């Protein structure tokens with residue numbers, strides 16, 4: 001359990017952590033000289049881990065880095081001073097970061113006991129509108145030890161059972177240093193998943209690869225750390241050095257690495273802030289990182305104090321962030337906290353950000369539960385979304401995706417998640433489009449994939465549509481001939497003219513099947529113009545009856561399959577295929593045999609090197625099974 005201190009400068013945070021843990025976290029010479037905390041301090045006792053933050057107004061950005069990832073806020077208020085500026089600001093920050101548990105320590109009870117009622121009343125009023133409204137308040141003195149045990153128990157009482165770690169690991173880095181003997185160490189809060197020694201992870205947003213050589217969880221050597229713990233990782237990586245790592249980076253599973261520079265959020269403006277216009281620039285704090293950011297309101301033109309709105313944040317750089325991450329915004333001079341919110345979509349579309357359809361898709365993403373969020377998202381048009389992007393944004397590990405999809409319920413096809421009703425509607429559209437095409441153009445073998453996609457009003461992405469077609473093929477609801485998709489029962493009907501020519505030509509092609517006559521040679525035998533015979537054969541090729549092996553030289557498709565099998569047999573018995581051996585097997589003359597082999601080269605059935613060829617087994621059935 002991680003406790004983060006909060007409160008105004010000099011109110012006794014560091015002294016209190018020392019009284020609770022015995023550790024003085026103010027180690028820097030400058031901290032000693034000035035008597036204030038500048039850097040984050042860490043101390044542990046039993047189950048409690050403390051992050052001690054600075055209270056000085058100049059170091060609110062450091063407080064923010066420390067407060068992201070804590071479970072419990074320890075709000076420290078000096079009884080002799082009462083509520084001061086950073087008391088208020090830190091309370092706002094804890095509340096914006098979604099910290100749900102806390103305890104108030106009323107410090108310096110040795111000199112301020114007479115003000116306990118007055119200060120606690122004022123604090124109740126301050127905390128009333130926040131998640132910390134009902135927290136316990138404990139008068140303490142770090143000097144006399146009064147109340148310290150009560151405080152410790154109050155902190156332990158806020159502990160909630162650790163959720164079993166789910167998702168891929170994600171650690172928010174707040175420090176990096178080199179340790180003699182060990183090498184490079186990063187510390188931070190593990191916000192999801194688990195990390196074990198020898199894991200291979202990435203530093204994000206830089207993308208540098210790293211390996212975990214050793215780790216500490218809650219300050220103890222361990223084989224594995226789980227979400228909710230403070231972790232120190234001893235890491236190594238080829239291009240990794242201390243200078244390559246900064247506070248605000250993430251150490252994460254490669255599946256989660258997708259740096260963001262524009263993302264859509266739900267954002268609240270504090271009551272105390274002045275209203276913000278379109279395109280204001282602010283300071284963004286997310287995880288332990290901060291950056292300037294431009295805000296553009298999506299569902300209104302102006303945001304009044306106390307209101308929330310859907311907003312696009314655009315950054316001049318990339319950072320790490322996923323859906324559900326909390327953030328805080330301050331003014332660009334870093335003097336005031338003005339609001340904060342929650343990331344809804346870390347990979348939003350560039351175009352159409354303010355369309356009603358887009359806003360309807362964003363709204364349900366406020367849900368913390370991925371099942372609920374996905375259900376809401378698929379309820380909104382166009383009723384489908386990119387599966388990989390959703391699973392990454394929500395950090396749903398591969399092993400958990402099937403259960404999530406079943407719970408929504410959704411359909412997964414071609415990398416898309418679809419509402420079941422939408423999947424069915426698309427299926428029906430495909431089936432009815434094919435039926436209509438077969439009715440209106442019975443001479444066509446079917447409809448090609450891309451034409452079919454454009455007839456479906458949903459305008460699905462190419463890969464997604466191909467995936468849906470694959471699913472229908474697997475269910476045998478449709479069938480495929482080369483590039484043509486058709487209903488399984490569809491048979492091409494030839495025009496009477498084509499039918500006449502085909503009836504005459506087929507026996508000619510069968511008679512000398514390895515050396516059939518060319519179209520121009522067949523024309524006089526069929527008493528048809530040469531062009532008509534050729535046109536019919538071209539149409540027959542499209543419906544898979546014949547194959548034009550060389551210009552004007554058509555073979556029955558089954559014969560081509562048979563010749564491919566012969567080539568394969570030759571390769572198996574002789575080791576390679578030579579033109580002479582192939583000609584001997586087909587007994588069709590050198591010139592035609594070579595034309596056939598060259599055709600096989602072009603269609604990838606054979607690969608030529610010098611005077612010999614070998615077959616590519618995976619291409620052998622390109623022309624179907626050879627007839628028995």
Ligand SMILES: Nc1nc2c(ncn2[C@@H]2O[C@H](COP(=O)(O)OP(=O)(O)OP(=O)(O)O)[C@@H](O)[C@H]2O)c(=O)[nH]1
Pocket residue numbers: 007008009010011012013014015016035036037038053054055056076107108109110111140141142143144
């Ligand atoms: N009388 C009295 N003085 C205290 C007590 N706790 C802290 N102090 C004094 O208050 C001053 C500030 O204490 P710190 O613990 O450094 O305060 P802080 O909140 O950590 O300050 P920053 O980290 O700079 O925000 C020091 O001079 C302490 O000696 C206490 O219980 N009683």
Ligand SMILES: [Mg+2]
Pocket residue numbers: 013014015026036037052053054055
């Ligand atoms: Mg301090």
